[in-house]
Amino acid sequence: MWESFLEFCSWFFVTGDPLIYGAMVSIALTMVAIVFVLTKYKKWGWLWREWLTTVDHKKIGIMYLIASLLMLFRGGVDAILMRVQLAFPNLEFLHSDHYNAIFTTHGTIMILFMAMPMMFGLFNMVVPLQLGARDVAFPFLNAVSFWLFMFGAMLFNLSFVIGGSPDAGWLSYPPLSQNEFSPGPGQNFWIWGIQISGIGSLATGINFIVTILKMRAPGMKLMKMPMFSWSVFSSCIMIILAFPILTVTIALLYLDRFAGAHFFTMDGGGNPMMYLNLIWMWGHPEVYIVVVPAFGIFSEVVATFAKKKLFGYKSMVAAVMGIAILSFFTWAHHFFTMGTSASVIAFFAITTMLIAIPTGVKVFNWLFTMYRGKISFKQPMMWTIAFIPCFVVGGATGVMLSVAPADYQYHNSYFLIAHFHQVLIGGVVFGYLAGIYYWWPKLFGFKLDEKLGAWGFWLWNIGFYVCFMPQYALGFMGMTRRYYTYGWDYGWESLNLVSTVGAFLMGAGFVFQVWQILYSIKHGERDTTGDPWNGRTLEWSIPSPAPFYNFAVVPQVKETDDFWRVKEEKANGTYKEEPVHLEPIHMPKNSGLPFIMSVFWFIAGFGFVWEWVWMAAIGMIGVFLTMWARSFQYDTDYYVPVDEVRRTEASLGRVY
Amino acid sequence: MANHGNHSSHAESHGSLKSYVIGFILSIVLTVIPLVLVMNPLFSKTATYITIMIMAILQFVVQLFFFMHIREGEKPRWNVQTLILGLFIVLTIIGGSIWIMAFNV
Ligand code: HEM
Ligand SMILES: [Cu+2]
Numbered sequence: 001m002w003e004s005f006l007e008f009c010s011w012f013f014v015t016g017d018p019l020i021y022g023a024m025v026s027i028a029l030t031m032v033a034i035v036f037v038l039t040k041y042k043k044w045g046w047l048w049r050e051w052l053t054t055v056d057h058k059k060i061g062i063m064y065l066i067a068s069l070l071m072l073f074r075g076g077v078d079a080i081l082m083r084v085q086l087a088f089p090n091l092e093f094l095h096s097d098h099y100n101a102i103f104t105t106h107g108t109i110m111i112l113f114m115a116m117p118m119m120f121g122l123f124n125m126v127v128p129l130q131l132g133a134r135d136v137a138f139p140f141l142n143a144v145s146f147w148l149f150m151f152g153a154m155l156f157n158l159s160f161v162i163g164g165s166p167d168a169g170w171l172s173y174p175p176l177s178q179n180e181f182s183p184g185p186g187q188n189f190w191i192w193g194i195q196i197s198g199i200g201s202l203a204t205g206i207n208f209i210v211t212i213l214k215m216r217a218p219g220m221k222l223m224k225m226p227m228f229s230w231s232v233f234s235s236c237i238m239i240i241l242a243f244p245i246l247t248v249t250i251a252l253l254y255l256d257r258f259a260g261a262h263f264f265t266m267d268g269g270g271n272p273m274m275y276l277n278l279i280w281m282w283g284h285p286e287v288y289i290v291v292v293p294a295f296g297i298f299s300e301v302v303a304t305f306a307k308k309k310l311f312g313y314k315s316m317v318a319a320v321m322g323i324a325i326l327s328f329f330t331w332a333h334h335f336f337t338m339g340t341s342a343s344v345i346a347f348f349a350i351t352t353m354l355i356a357i358p359t360g361v362k363v364f365n366w367l368f369t370m371y372r373g374k375i376s377f378k379q380p381m382m383w384t385i386a387f388i389p390c391f392v393v394g395g396a397t398g399v400m401l402s403v404a405p406a407d408y409q410y411h412n413s414y415f416l417i418a419h420f421h422q423v424l425i426g427g428v429v430f431g432y433l434a435g436i437y438y439w440w441p442k443l444f445g446f447k448l449d450e451k452l453g454a455w456g457f458w459l460w461n462i463g464f465y466v467c468f469m470p471q472y473a474l475g476f477m478g479m480t481r482r483y484y485t486y487g488w489d490y491g492w493e494s495l496n497l498v499s500t501v502g503a504f505l506m507g508a509g510f511v512f513q514v515w516q517i518l519y520s521i522k523h524g525e526r527d528t529t530g531d532p533w534n535g536r537t538l539e540w541s542i543p544s545p546a547p548f549y550n551f552a553v554v555p556q557v558k559e560t561d562d563f564w565r566v567k568e569e570k571a572n573g574t575y576k577e578e579p580v581h582l583e584p585i586h587m588p589k590n591s592g593l594p595f596i597m598s599v600f601w602f603i604a605g606f607g608f609v610w611e612w613v614w615m616a617a618i619g620m621i622g623v624f625l626t627m628w629a630r631s632f633q634y635d636t637d638y639y640v641p642v643d644e645v646r647r648t649e650a651s652l653g654r655v656y
Numbered sequence: 657m658a659n660h661g662n663h664s665s666h667a668e669s670h671g672s673l674k675s676y677v678i679g680f681i682l683s684i685v686l687t688v689i690p691l692v693l694v695m696n697p698l699f700s701k702t703a704t705y706i707t708i709m710i711m712a713i714l715q716f717v718v719q720l721f722f723f724m725h726i727r728e729g730e731k732p733r734w735n736v737q738t739l740i741l742g743l744f745i746v747l748t749i750i751g752g753s754i755w756i757m758a759f760n761v
Contacts, residue, residue, distance in 0.1 A: 241745050277753055328745055332756055344756050 014164050017098065024161050053590040055139035056548055058443060060146045061124030065436070067150060068118035069514075071109050074157070076510060078106035083467075083503040086496050089488045099484035100167035104190070105160070107170025112194055113153040115290045115424070118432045120149070120204055122293060123232050125443050126435075127208060129539035129546060130226045132217025132555045137210035139588040140636070141203050147598035148200030155605045156193025159186055163609065166190035169482070171279050172253065174264040174272040179257050185609045187257065191250045192605040196598075198247055205239030208232055217538065219557035223317070226537045226560070227303075227310060230317050231296025234324040238285045238292075241328065246282035249275065258611060273338055280331040288327040291423065292320060294431025295362055298384045301434050302366050304533050305381035306373025309561060312365040319358035326355055336404045337411050345404045352402035359395055363388060378533065379453045383434035386461050390426030394419060397472070412482075415475025418468045425464055433513075441532045445545040446524035452516035459509030467502025470495035528653070536561035543652035549585045549640055552649050552656065582646060582656055584639040591636070597626035671725060679722025686715045 014020050038044050051059060081102055085094045094102065128136055136142050159165045163185040168177040177187050212233045216225065253275065255261040262268035264275040303310040310316065332340075332348035366388065375381065397419040401407050410416055441447050474495050479486070486492055525532075531540040538555055539546075541563045556578075559565045569575035604619025606612075646656055671679075690708045697704065720726045726735055 241742075245749065271757070274753070274757060277756055281749060281752075328748060332752075340756050340759055 012162060014161055019098075020161065027161065048592070049590070052595050053143075053592045055135070055143045055588050055590055055594075057124045057128050057136050057139065057142060058546060058548075060142055061121045061126075062443060063146060064117045064121030064124060064149075067153065068114050068121060071114040071117070071153065072510070075106050075109040075114050076507060078102045078109070080503055080507055082106065083500040085484060086486075087500040088497065089486050089490070089493050091485060094484065096484045097167065100482070101165035101186075103482060104167050104169055104172075105156075105165050108156065108166070108190065108194070110424075111170065111286070111290070112197065113149075113156065115428055115432075116197075116201060117149055117153075118436075119235070119290055119293050120145070120201075122297070122432060122435050122439070123204070123208055126439055126539060127211060127229055127232055128215070129442065129542070129550055130229050130537050131212065131215055132220065132538045132551060132557065133211065133215040134550050134554075134585065135588060136207050137215055138207050140591055140594065140630075141207055143591065143594035144597065145200035145204040145207065147594045148203075148601060149197040151598040151602040152193050152195070152197025152200065152605070155196060155602055155609070156189055158606075159189035159193075163189060171283065172250075173279075174253065174256070174275050175266050177253065177257075178265060185611075188254070188609040188611070191254050191257075192608050195247065195250060195254075196601050196605050198243055201239060202243040202247070205236040205243065208236045209240065212236075217551075217555045217557050220562075223314070224557060224560045224562075227299035227313070227316055227320075228293070228296035231292045231294075231299070231320050234320045235289050235292045237324045238289045238327060242282045242285040242289065245278060246286075249278040249282065252278075254608070258608075273335070276335050276338070277332075280334045281328075283334065284331040285327045287420075287423070288323055291427045291431070292323060294387075294428050294435075295320065297431050297435035297438070298366060298387060299362075300537065301380045301384045301438055302369045303561070304438075304535050305378060305384075306370045306375050307534070308369055308373045309536075310365070311368035311371075312361075313560060315361055316365050319361045322358045323355065326351065326358070330355060333402055333404075333407075336407045349402050349404045353399055356395055356399050359391075363392060378437075379448065379450060379457065380434045380438035380533075382454075382457050383430045383437065386457070387426055387430040387434070390422060390430065390464070394422030394426055398423065410475060412480055413475035414471040414479045414481060417481050418471035418475065421468050421471075425468075430460075438533070439539070441527040442530075442539055442544050442546060446520060446526050447532060449516050449520045449524055452512055452519055456509045456512035456516060459505050459512060463502045463505025463507075463509055465502070466505060467499050470499045470502075474499075531563075536564040538563055541566070543649075543654060547648050547652060549587055549645070552582060552585075552645050552654070553580050580656060582642045584641055585645060586637060586639055588637050589635070591630075591633075593626050593630050593633075597623055600626060671722065675722055679718055682718045682722070683715060686711050686718065 013024075038047060051063065054060065081094060082099065085091055085099060124136070124142070128134065166172065166177075166182070166186040166189055168182055168187060168190075172187060172190055175181060177190075212225070212229055216222075252261070252263040256263055256265060256270070262270035264270050264272045266272065299310050299316060329351045330348060332344060333352045336345055336348070366384075377385075397415070401410050401416065401419060437448055437453070474492055477490075477492060477495075479490075479492055486496075527544040530543040532544070533540070538557070541555065542551060555562070566575065600619050600622030602619070604616050604623060607615030607617070607619055649656055690711050693699065693704050693707060699707065720739075726739065
């Protein structure tokens with residue numbers, strides 16, 4: 001009995017690596033500590049009422065933000081481990097298998113469990129406030145999305161200690177990801193972690209499209225909508241068109257693995273290249289899904305900190321919406337080398353080059369907005385200014401890659417690695433950080449410390465170039481991606497060492513940012529006005545942190561940058577005070593169902609991962625039961641009485 | 657929240673039980689036919705391909721009418737616009753895949 005139990009454990013848990021034993025112990029200790037603190041301070045009820053059942057978009061946004069920062073930490077540790085392994089030739093720090101697992105989880109986590117939730121966090125924290133709305137269109141669905149993401153991410157991360165991590169690359173190309181070469185549950189963790197959180201992403205896409213189309217404050221025509229909301233609109237259109245492709249593709253991959261189907265196998269009429277074709281039909285739009293909202297953030301930040309209207313608003317809208325369509329026509333540039341016909345390659349090379357045009361338009365718009373503006377160099381603006389040169393170089397190397405004959409040289413070399421890190425770190429990460437610094441006071445009521453922030457900023461920026469510029473050269477010197485070690489005779493050692501130093505600099509930057517957050521919770525400058533940056537859009541017209549119903553009175557919008565108009569009119573005395581009268585506010589009720597439903601999804605996912613049909617069945621039955629329960633709930637909303645609104649506003653210093 | 661304050665609008669028809677059952681049965685039948693054709697090949701290869709394609713298109717139509725309620729809604733023009741965009745992307749996916757995966761032939 002004991003023997004067979006031990007045998008089960010050594011098969012079920014990941015064993016044999018001291019690094020992983022260390023991680024297991026620290027995970028167990030953290031869990032014990034969390035349970036202990038919650039019990040000691042009697043916080044379980046608080047946790048359930050205030051967070052686990054909330055449908056408030058601001059709280060959901062905060063949870064997304066926390067989760068994504070944790071994932072940034074995990075993905076960052078993966079990155080540092082890889083860079084240590086590559087610092088010197090012939091190092092034995094990581095075994096090849098372990099190295100494969102780490103680059104796989106690094107890529108998957110950074111895109112799907114770091115960038116996506118950080119983006120959704122920003123959507124949630126900002127869009128309803130910018131539109132003058134009191135919540136998103138479907139608050140319950142919003143909570144479902146969040147918990148699906150959360151449990152999907154947990155399922156994926158579990159593979160680290162249970163069953164073994166996936167190790168076939170962040171996109172799990174077959175035939176490597178088929179049973180033959182990747183037996184065991186690792187690949188299934190990849191499939192189901194993404195599958196479950198992907199359903200949540202799709203729902204978020206729908207939710208925000210409806211919010212933007214239906215919930216804008218009266219008077220806010222589409223062409224008066226703030227630029228960030230436009231970028232969210234574009235991103236969500238891409239989400240609802242691209243994510244179903246991902247869902248179907250990895251469902252087919254699972255059928256190959258679980259049911260012995262032959263969609264992507266080498267034999268039986270399957271074709272692994274079909275998988276590449278399909279996954280990139282999602283994958284290319286995906287990179288634009290994450291970067292376009294960053295463009296929106298830069299547009300808001302540039303206008304605010306240059307104290308000027310955004311230059312070329314209409315061309316910006318056109319560029320952002322154009323990208324949403326164009327991004328669906330370039331996917332084949334990820335497998336130019338597969339050897340299809342010349343006309344296919346020519347077509348996709350040209351569409352890829354075309355994508356650079358709307359991007360260029362935006363860069364010029366930002367520069368013209370800054371031109372002759374009175375720029376104040378606060379943290380959001382610093383990140384924006386750092387982004388521009390970084391992204392221009394990243395875009396230029398992208399255009400180099402799009403030259404198909406040349407791509408036969410660059411493809412899957414460190415040149416490619418440097419390209420996409422430049423656009424993803426310089427574009428997406430810098431952009432989201434700018435957004436977080438910018439909107440932080442609105443959510444939390446205080447600013448993040450400038451001095452610690454400056455340390456973080458410079459370490460990240462210097463570290464970035466030190467880390468990735470050498471990789472362009474290494475690519476030219478023949479270093480391919482996913483090498484786990486190399487010899488002294490290759491001549492790659494000095495550049496690799498430099499690159500590793502850069503990675504550590506960025507890691508130090510992240511440490512400073514965590515310190516900055518902890519420090520500012522106590523000492524950060526409080527925002528008592530609700531408008532700490534002299535902002536232009538509606539979110540700055542309400543107190544910080546925003547009350548749970550956002551707007552005591554729904555604003556009447558006349559112009560783009562409507563809050564700026566109000567401030568100007570007040571300054572020159574033309575502002576006509578309109579009599580406000582408060583009304584009861586219609587709000588959604590909290591619900592525990594999204595959390596419970598996602599727990600069942602997790603159970604089902606775990607069953608699918610281990611191919612335990614009984615467990616998957618239990619999970620899916622639970623999912624349907626919670627949906628059933630929701631269908632018969634009619635008491636889902638309530639009204640906040642005028643008195644309570646008046647009291648809340650008074651406590652925030654606003655008298656009606 | 658989208659239907660702020662007018663709960664009565666829930667009453668507007670989203671299809672009857674009958675139409676849902678019909679849609680459900682049709683979509684099952686349209687799924688089973690291709691499966692059977694592939695499991696026990698009755699037709700030639702090309703004929704099978706064509707039948708599967710036709711079933712797929714019919715499936716698409718069934719979904720649109722019985723479950724997506726393409727005919728309803730206060731502003732059908734929105735529906736048409738999104739439908740055109742969706743069709744455009746679907747055609748790109750299918751046409752593009754065939755073109756790319758044909759490898760010169
Ligand atoms: C000017 C715009 C851009 C152009 C012309 C461009 C072009 C390309 C090309 C041709 C490749 C494939 C190279 C190869 O595999 O040999 C590629 C890869 C990649 N690009 Fe870009 N790109 C651009 C912008 C972006 C942006 C904005 C992002 C993300 C925010 C991005 C992320 C990536 C990623 C992640 C890969 C590699 C994925 C992999 O193989 O695992 N690119 N790019
Ligand atoms: Cu691409």
